[in-house]
Amino acid sequence: MKKLLLATALFSTTAMANVPIMGTVESKCVITTETPGIYGNPTPSVLSTDEVDGGITPVVRFDVATADYYKAVISTPDSFSTAPALEDVVNWSGDVSVSEVTVAEMAAYDTNKRVYNNTHEFDLTIAGTVWFKASSSAGYGYDKSFPAGNYNAVVEASCIAI
Amino acid sequence: MKRLLPVVLACCYSSYSYSETVYGTTGNAASSGYNWVMQNVLPQQAGLTVGNVIYRYTTVKDPASAFTVAVQNSDADGDGYIFRSVDDWTGLPGNTINKVISVGNIPIQRWGDGSIEGTGEGIVTNPYIAYTYKYDPCFDPQVDPSCPGYQITVESFTYDIYNPLEDPLIQAELEAELYRESEEEKARQRKSMERKQKVKERLEIALGAVDSVLLTSTNVAMAAELLALNPNINFYYKDIPGGAYEDVVKLADRQLPDNPKSKRAQLAQEVLHQEMIQSQYKSSTGGLE
Numbered sequence: 001m002k003k004l005l006l007a008t009a010l011f012s013t014t015a016m017a018n019v020p021i022m023g024t025v026e027s028k029c030v031i032t033t034e035t036p037g038i039y040g041n042p043t044p045s046v047l048s049t050d051e052v053d054g055g056i057t058p059v060v061r062f063d064v065a066t067a068d069y070y071k072a073v074i075s076t077p078d079s080f081s082t083a084p085a086l087e088d089v090v091n092w093s094g095d096v097s098v099s100e101v102t103v104a105e106m107a108a109y110d111t112n113k114r115v116y117n118n119t120h121e122f123d124l125t126i127a128g129t130v131w132f133k134a135s136s137s138a139g140y141g142y143d144k145s146f147p148a149g150n151y152n153a154v155v156e157a158s159c160i161a162i
Numbered sequence: 163m164k165r166l167l168p169v170v171l172a173c174c175y176s177s178y179s180y181s182e183t184v185y186g187t188t189g190n191a192a193s194s195g196y197n198w199v200m201q202n203v204l205p206q207q208a209g210l211t212v213g214n215v216i217y218r219y220t221t222v223k224d225p226a227s228a229f230t231v232a233v234q235n236s237d238a239d240g241d242g243y244i245f246r247s248v249d250d251w252t253g254l255p256g257n258t259i260n261k262v263i264s265v266g267n268i269p270i271q272r273w274g275d276g277s278i279e280g281t282g283e284g285i286v287t288n289p290y291i292a293y294t295y296k297y298d299p300c301f302d303p304q305v306d307p308s309c310p311g312y313q314i315t316v317e318s319f320t321y322d323i324y325n326p327l328e329d330p331l332i333q334a335e336l337e338a339e340l341y342r343e344s345e346e347e348k349a350r351q352r353k354s355m356e357r358k359q360k361v362k363e364r365l366e367i368a369l370g371a372v373d374s375v376l377l378t379s380t381n382v383a384m385a386a387e388l389l390a391l392n393p394n395i396n397f398y399y400k401d402i403p404g405g406a407y408e409d410v411v412k413l414a415d416r417q418l419p420d421n422p423k424s425k426r427a428q429l430a431q432e433v434l435h436q437e438m439i440q441s442q443y444k445s446s447t448g449g450l451e
Contacts (some may be wrong), residue, residue: 104250108254110255150217
C-alpha cells in the first residue's frame with residue numbers, strides 16, 4: 001500500500017518555473033538645466049530675465065539620442081512659485097527660442113515651433129543637443145510697484161515621446 | 163614577525179618612476195582672427211595628440227539665403243585637410259552652433275593652420291574653436307631622468323684632430339717662408355757667383371802680374387845671355403815705365419759730313435769702274451759691239 005501511494009504521488013506532481021525577463025530603457029532624451037534664470041528689476045513694476053533689464057535668461061539643454069521620437073515642451077511662468085503677498089494682477093509674458101544647436105538644421109526648430117498659451121513645443125527631429133532659452137517677464141498691476149521680497153518662478157521643460 | 167615586516171614593506175614600496183598622461187584643452191584659437199597657426203595654439207610637446215575639436219559660432223543671415231560655414235585645419239603632411247566640418251545654413255535662420263567633434267588621436271605634426279570660412283550670404287560672429295589634447299611627458303624618456311626607460315648615457319665626445327699643416331694661416335706662413343728661403347738661396351747663389359767672379363778676377367790679375375814679372379825677368383835673363391854671347395851687338399834697350407795709358411784722342415759725337423773735296427775723286431773712280439766693266443764686254447765680243 002505504501003509503494004502504491006508513492007507511485008501515485010510521483011505521477012501527479014507538475015514542474016513549474018518562473019523565468020525572469022529583465023530590460024532597461026535608457027533615456028533617449030535628457031534635459032539639463034544649463035543656466036538658472038534670474039529676474040532683474042529694471043523698474044519697480046517689472047521683473048524681467050532679459051540681460052538688458054539686469055536679469056539672466058535661463059537656458060535648458062535637450063540631449064536627444066534618437067531623432068523624430070520626442071518633442072520638447074517648454075512653458076514659461078504664469079505665476080510665481082514663491083512671492084510676497086500680491087494684491088494686484090501680474091501680467092506675464094515669455095518666449096522660448098533655440099539658443100544653440102549642434103547641428104545647423106536644428107535652427108529650423110524655431111521656425112517650426114508651436115505656441116499656445118505660455119507653452120512652446122518643438123519637434124526634436126534631429127539627434128543631437130539643442131539649447132533653449134526661455135525669457136520671462138512679469139508686470140505688476142498698472143505700473144504698480146512689486147512689494148519687496150523674494151520672487152521665484154519656474155520654467156517647465158518636458159521631453160515627451162511622440 | 164619583525165623579520166617579515168621589512169619584506170612586506172619592500173614588496174609594497176615601488177621605487178620606479180612613472181609618468182601620467184597630461185590632458186588639456188586649448189584656449190580659443192580664433193580669439194585673434196578667423197585664421198590661426200597651430201604652433202601658437204597647441205603645446206609643443208613631443209607625442210601630443212588631438213582628440214576633439216570644439217567649436218562654436220553664430221551666424222547672422224537671411225533664412226532664405228544660402229550660406230555654409232567650414233571649420234577646418236590643413237594637413238601639414240600633405241594636401242587637403244586633416245580636419246574639416248561644414249555646416250550648411252542654407253534655408254535656415256541664423257543661430258549659434260556648438261559642436262564637439264572627435265577626431266581620434268591625430269598627432270600634433272599633422273595639424274596645419276586652421277581657419278573658419280563662410281561661403282554665401284551671411285556672416286560668422288563670435289567664433290570659438292578649441293582643441294582637446296593629451297600627451298605623455300615621458301614620450302621621450304630621455305627628457306627627464308624620472309621617466310621610466312630613462313637611460314644614463316655617456317656622452318661620446320668627438321675630438322677634432324687639429325692638423326697644423328692644414329691650417330690656412332700656417333700654410334700661408336709656410337709658403338711665405340718657402341718663398342723667403344728661395345729668395346735668400348737665390349741671393350746667396352748670386353753673392354757666391356759674384357764672390358767667385360771677384361776671386362777669379364783677382365786671380366787673373368795676380369797671375370797676370372806674375373806672368374809679367376816672369377816675362378820681364380826672362381827677358382832680362384835672355385838679354386843678359388845674348389849680351390854675354392855677343393857683346394858687340396848694340397841694340398836698343400829701354401824700360402817702359404808702368405802706369406795707366408789713357409786714350410788722348412776723343413771724338414765728340416756729332417754728324418760727320420762727307421768731304422766735298424773727295425767727290426771728284428769718287429766720280430773719277432766711278433768712271434774708271436765703268437770703263438773697266440765695259441772693257442770686259444769688249445774683250446768677250448772680239449771688239450764688236
